[in-house]
Amino acid sequence: MDRKEALERVKPHLTEHRYVHTLGVRDTALKLAEKEDVEKDKVETAAIFHDYAKFRSKEEMRRIIEAENWNEQFITYGDELLHAPAGAYLVEKEVGIKDEEILSAIFWHTTGKVDMSPMEKIIFLADYIEPNRKFPGVEETREEAEKDMDCAIKMALRNTITFLLKKNQPVFPETLFAYNHLTLNTNG
Amino acid sequence: MDRKEALERVKPHLTEHRYVHTLGVRDTALKLAEKEDVEKDKVETAAIFHDYAKFRSKEEMRRIIEAENWNEQFITYGDELLHAPAGAYLVEKEVGIKDEEILSAIFWHTTGKVDMSPMEKIIFLADYIEPNRKFPGVEETREEAEKDMDCAIKMALRNTITFLLKKNQPVFPETLFAYNHLTLNTNG
Numbered sequence A, B: 001m002d003r004k005e006a007l008e009r010v011k012p013h014l015t016e017h018r019y020v021h022t023l024g025v026r027d028t029a030l031k032l033a034e035k036e037d038v039e040k041d042k043v044e045t046a047a048i049f050h051d052y053a054k055f056r057s058k059e060e061m062r063r064i065i066e067a068e069n070w071n072e073q074f075i076t077y078g079d080e081l082l083h084a085p086a087g088a089y090l091v092e093k094e095v096g097i098k099d100e101e102i103l104s105a106i107f108w109h110t111t112g113k114v115d116m117s118p119m120e121k122i123i124f125l126a127d128y129i130e131p132n133r134k135f136p137g138v139e140e141t142r143e144e145a146e147k148d149m150d151c152a153i154k155m156a157l158r159n160t161i162t163f164l165l166k167k168n169q170p171v172f173p174e175t176l177f178a179y180n181h182l183t184l185n186t187n188g
Helices: A003-013 A016-033 A040-049 A058-067 A083-095 A100-107 A118-129 A138-147 A149-166 A173-185 B003-013 B016-033 B040-049 B058-067 B083-095 B100-107 B118-129 B138-147 B149-166 B173-185
Strands: none
Touching (some): A003 A016, A003 A040, A016 A040, A040 A100, A083 A100, A100 A118, A118 A138, A138 A149, A149 A173, A149 B149, B003 B016, B003 B040, B016 B040, B016 B118, B040 B083, B100 B118, B118 B149, B138 B149
């Protein structure tokens, strides 16, 4: 599927705001991909479709996660987590993308996980730092992303966990595991 | 063992500062115990001995945790965690306290855990809020402890995790699990 077709396929599923975000993730992901050993066209496809399920009903997304027997924590740890795994499922079933690298990058783009592949890292980080994102700590993470992707991901995970704690919300365990793993295994 | 003998047994193992802290934990634990269905003399013993291993060498404490095949995360997640499980071991072997409720309260007093017993909760919280403790958030936690022990423990866990994140340190997974469990199962 070429870029034009991919954008045409995703656009009806997004709000204007979310479509602009998606273009930002696409551009940022391609920039991050320059330094990594990844197929650029796959990165672009994953970025374009990463929020494909964002506006599906929570009921539909929960049904998918239950039917696939995926980690039930995607359901119990807050509705914001549903669209990533549900998106991976729907992009495969409705759009026909079967590539596991792309689907896995969509699946983990919100929570992160331990030992992410380069493609997973790029989509996770691009989603966090794309130019339309505005929240405390994002500029610092953008700057770090130009120097060291793992350290930037660690900062993003740390900011996310801190944000959830401030709001008295539960923290998806794999997100903490990813932070811990990077903290115990990287410098800076 | 009566109170006097317990204090005499623990004193040589602590600095003056830590002994004063221990007396604060004892007083606070007994106050917290008033509202709970626990044996007060056991609470007092657990409080008096909770930091028994605080000044042992890291090597000795690591050897104990390895030899007992306890969770290796007690070793990899920061030296501050060693003295709680090592203390439970040494209090049994050297002081002869065999009571599992007391030993478990000592074992988990630094990290917390999911589904703590009343005794474990009292020692964990008393250690955090005793009057000599001075750090951001402690006064708020003290006030909450008078109203709702579970909510106060959740605040203590949340503050601890936030503090570790700020310092770029890894977070003992069971500490997050305990926070998540209380967040998903309590109000306030």
